[in-house]
Amino acid sequence: MEGSAHPVARHPLDTHAPDVVRVLRDDGTLDPTNDPGLRSDEVLTLYRAMVRARLLDERLVRLQRQGRIGFHIGCKGEEASILGSAFAMRQNDWIFPCYREFAAALWRGMPLQRYVDNMFGNTNDPVKGRQMPDHYTWKSGKFGSVSSPIGTQITQAVGFAWAAKIRKEDAAVLVYFGDGATSSNEFHNGMNFAGVFKAPTVFFCRNNGWAISVPTERQTASETFAQKGVAYGVPGVRCDGNDLFAVVKVTRDAVARAARGEGPTIIEALTYRLEGHSTSDDPKAYRPEAGLDSWRRLDPIPRLRRYIERTTGWTDAQDKELETELDAELQAAIAVAEKTAPPALESMFEDVFGELPWHLQEQRDELLRGPRAKGHGH
Amino acid sequence: MPQMNMVQAINDALRHEMRRDSRVVVLGEDVGKVGGVFRVTQGLFDEFGDDRVIDTPLSEGGIIGTAIGMALYGLVPVPEIQFSDFIFPAYDQIVSELAKYRYRSGGEYPAKLVIRTPTGGGIRGGHYHSQSPEAQFIHVAGLKVVCPSNPADAKGLLLASIRDPDPVLFFEPKRIYRAAKGEVPEGDHTVPIGKASVVRKGQHVTIVVWGAMLYEALDAANQAAAQGIDCEIIDLRTLWPLDIETIITSVKKTGRVVVVHEAPKSCGLGGEIVALINEKAFLHLEAPPKRVTGFDTPFPYTLEMEYLPLSHRILPAIIETARY
Ligand SMILES: Cc1ncc(C[n+]2csc(CCOP(=O)(O)OP(=O)(O)O)c2C)c(N)n1
Ligand SMILES: [Mg+2]
Numbered sequence: 001m002e003g004s005a006h007p008v009a010r011h012p013l014d015t016h017a018p019d020v021v022r023v024l025r026d027d028g029t030l031d032p033t034n035d036p037g038l039r040s041d042e043v044l045t046l047y048r049a050m051v052r053a054r055l056l057d058e059r060l061v062r063l064q065r066q067g068r069i070g071f072h073i074g075c076k077g078e079e080a081s082i083l084g085s086a087f088a089m090r091q092n093d094w095i096f097p098c099y100r101e102f103a104a105a106l107w108r109g110m111p112l113q114r115y116v117d118n119m120f121g122n123t124n125d126p127v128k129g130r131q132m133p134d135h136y137t138w139k140s141g142k143f144g145s146v147s148s149p150i151g152t153q154i155t156q157a158v159g160f161a162w163a164a165k166i167r168k169e170d171a172a173v174l175v176y177f178g179d180g181a182t183s184s185n186e187f188h189n190g191m192n193f194a195g196v197f198k199a200p201t202v203f204f205c206r207n208n209g210w211a212i213s214v215p216t217e218r219q220t221a222s223e224t225f226a227q228k229g230v231a232y233g234v235p236g237v238r239c240d241g242n243d244l245f246a247v248v249k250v251t252r253d254a255v256a257r258a259a260r261g262e263g264p265t266i267i268e269a270l271t272y273r274l275e276g277h278s279t280s281d282d283p284k285a286y287r288p289e290a291g292l293d294s295w296r297r298l299d300p301i302p303r304l305r306r307y308i309e310r311t312t313g314w315t316d317a318q319d320k321e322l323e324t325e326l327d328a329e330l331q332a333a334i335a336v337a338e339k340t341a342p343p344a345l346e347s348m349f350e351d352v353f354g355e356l357p358w359h360l361q362e363q364r365d366e367l368l369r370g371p372r373a374k375g376h377g378h
Numbered sequence: 379m380p381q382m383n384m385v386q387a388i389n390d391a392l393r394h395e396m397r398r399d400s401r402v403v404v405l406g407e408d409v410g411k412v413g414g415v416f417r418v419t420q421g422l423f424d425e426f427g428d429d430r431v432i433d434t435p436l437s438e439g440g441i442i443g444t445a446i447g448m449a450l451y452g453l454v455p456v457p458e459i460q461f462s463d464f465i466f467p468a469y470d471q472i473v474s475e476l477a478k479y480r481y482r483s484g485g486e487y488p489a490k491l492v493i494r495t496p497t498g499g500g501i502r503g504g505h506y507h508s509q510s511p512e513a514q515f516i517h518v519a520g521l522k523v524v525c526p527s528n529p530a531d532a533k534g535l536l537l538a539s540i541r542d543p544d545p546v547l548f549f550e551p552k553r554i555y556r557a558a559k560g561e562v563p564e565g566d567h568t569v570p571i572g573k574a575s576v577v578r579k580g581q582h583v584t585i586v587v588w589g590a591m592l593y594e595a596l597d598a599a600n601q602a603a604a605q606g607i608d609c610e611i612i613d614l615r616t617l618w619p620l621d622i623e624t625i626i627t628s629v630k631k632t633g634r635v636v637v638v639h640e641a642p643k644s645c646g647l648g649g650e651i652v653a654l655i656n657e658k659a660f661l662h663l664e665a666p667p668k669r670v671t672g673f674d675t676p677f678p679y680t681l682e683m684e685y686l687p688l689s690h691r692i693l694p695a696i697i698e699t700a701r702y
Contacts, residue, residue, distance in 0.1 A: 218433050348684065
């Protein structure tokens with residue numbers, strides 16, 4: 001973009017800077033220096049999960065355009081960052097999400113049906129139709145609750161990790177947030193507290209270049225986001241966020257450090273938001289299409305595919321088969337979710353408090369007695 | 379007069395005042411190049427440049443705190459908070475600082491800015507893109523609070539807010555950003571702060587309302603008219619300080635009142651209005667004042683139309699009050 005006010009968000013070749021951990025080479029081979037040594041079945045499972053996330057994004061955007069769901073916020077381009085980091089966490093670790101990490105929730109065992117129910121806000125939605133699409137929760141998978149306000153999860157993750165430390169239990173917490181969120185009050189509080197109390201926290205900054213229309217240059221004058229750790233006594237590391245192996249490597253290192261009692265790490269994953277911010281956003285209004293090509297060439301899915309093609313002889317036919325299978329699974333989930341009833345009226349008053357106080361009982365009864373609104377539903 | 383929607387009228391007001399007064403600056407998240415997520419500031423960046431139309435880092439506390447500093451220096455900042463639901467990281471700066479500056483400095487440092495922020499539900503935004511937090515700002519002493527319901531008032535009230543000596547929270551009902559259309563005076567046009575507007579004259583029941591719910595009240599009043607009930611509708615426009623005179627004059631005439639707002643019922647502005655009516659016109663009342671409001675729950679997603687005090691809930695309240 002012309003003019004100094006809004007230069008193009010950071011150049012993709014930044015991922016070649018000497019401090020950036022990078023494993024997967026362009027030709028699909030691995031640099032042994034930081035190779036996390038994934039088994040080929042692990043890589044294939046992760047590849048499937050990444051392809052599934054991509055397919056979900058495409059189909060959910062379409063559903064939104066058709067007016068069948070209200071909203072979607074996707075992760076196109078950021079699949080390696082999200083799945084690599086979720087994969088690197090141990091079973092006993094927890095994940096505190098931002099709003100772009102449905103792939104991590106699915107990885108942690110949230111059934112696809114529950115996720116799609118959330119997209120429709122129906123009565124089977126894990127959050128009972130109370131929040132927008134992509135605002136779910138999955139406690140049995142040790143996965144936190146999505147909230148819209150930026151940055152709030154960061155201090156909470158630190159407190160959660162700190163509590164585990166106080167109770168002498170071996171659990172680390174991975175907390176996701178964007179580059180924009182590093183400007184929030186809570187990022188600074190979270191980093192400071194985690195540093196002081198050596199809370200076993202893995203700060204995972206998905207640096208995708210943008211906070212809606214605002215490029216990273218407008219968030220910080222620091223050269224990198226990882227660098228922000230210096231002031232808080234929190235070690236920082238940058239990795240190629242579109243390189244599954246690099247993400248796994250740096251996240252595993254951070255978890256190991258936390259488990260040794262050495263405290264938090266901040267990871268900056270250099271990735272790119274290939275789509276608009278959400279279905280409410282039109283990125284053409286602020287970033288030229290042309291700038292995207294260099295990032296499309298670094299798309300984490302084809303990059304990983306080159307690796308598995310080289311190591312396992314993966315074929316186009318297998319990709320087709322995978323897509324058919326994933327699509328069938330998704331279409332079935334959509335069909336069910338679309339037919340599922342909206343939440344019951346009285347559910348609006350539940351969970352405000354542990355028990356229903358008199359005034360909410362009164363208001364509930366008034367709603368149930370009164371006439372129904374027109375034109376709502378999913 | 380040109381036809382505009384709310385977005386265009388607010389944009390027109392900002393452009394007009396920025397041309398007139400070089401001290402006026404706009405700052406916030408995404409307000410610059412892209413012109414705001416609702417496009418309210420569209421084109422201002424191109425006309426006034428990066429020094430006066432400023433994309434900020436993602437921090438509401440940073441936006442309001444620095445805006446206060448700019449105001450103390452002598453600029454007239456008009457910061458935007460992207461959704462009123464996201465104003466709370468700046469709550470300390472607004473409540474403890476902005477609202478108190480004039481008073482606590484013995485009048486030496488009046489900190490004047492206008493905070494624009496979209497408010498209200500009905501856009502499938504769930505809890506975090508739908509709330510109406512006006513009462514939480516009225517209660518803190520030192521802030522004026524405005525909420526227009528139509529393009530002409532939006533322009534006139536915004537210009538008046540910018541020229542007013544006190545800090546103003548300017549709530550923009552996002553549900554009617556594009557739906558509410560109307561003629562807007564060209565050039566300079568102000569609507570006085572603190573003056574309500576009687577948008578429908580009537581004899582039987584007074585309805586006090588503002589923002590997007592005005593249209594629901596009008597709809598309910600039209601249905602009530604078919605049943606022989608003649609409603610008077612007051613669009614508050616300025617939520618604080620209240621135009622108590624217009625309210626009391628109307629209630630003395632009708633003896634019956636229904637207050638409508640989207641925000642939760644308890645400790646909402648409706649409660650204060652009813653209390654004032656009790657204090658100032660008790661002997662004129664023919665029926666207990668009624669409130670039709672959002673419920674005391676977080677703002678839901680799927681059931682949002684059941685949560686909002688739409689005409690289907692206002693009408694029975696009108697009838698009940700009229701027949702009491
Ligand atoms: C406190 C707060 N302010 C503003 C918003 C509106 N908003 C939603 S997402 C977003 C940008 C976030 O950017 P980033 O942190 O980089 O995350 P990304 O969306 O790029 O993953 C903004 C400004 C919000 N949700 N919360
Ligand atoms: Mg971002």
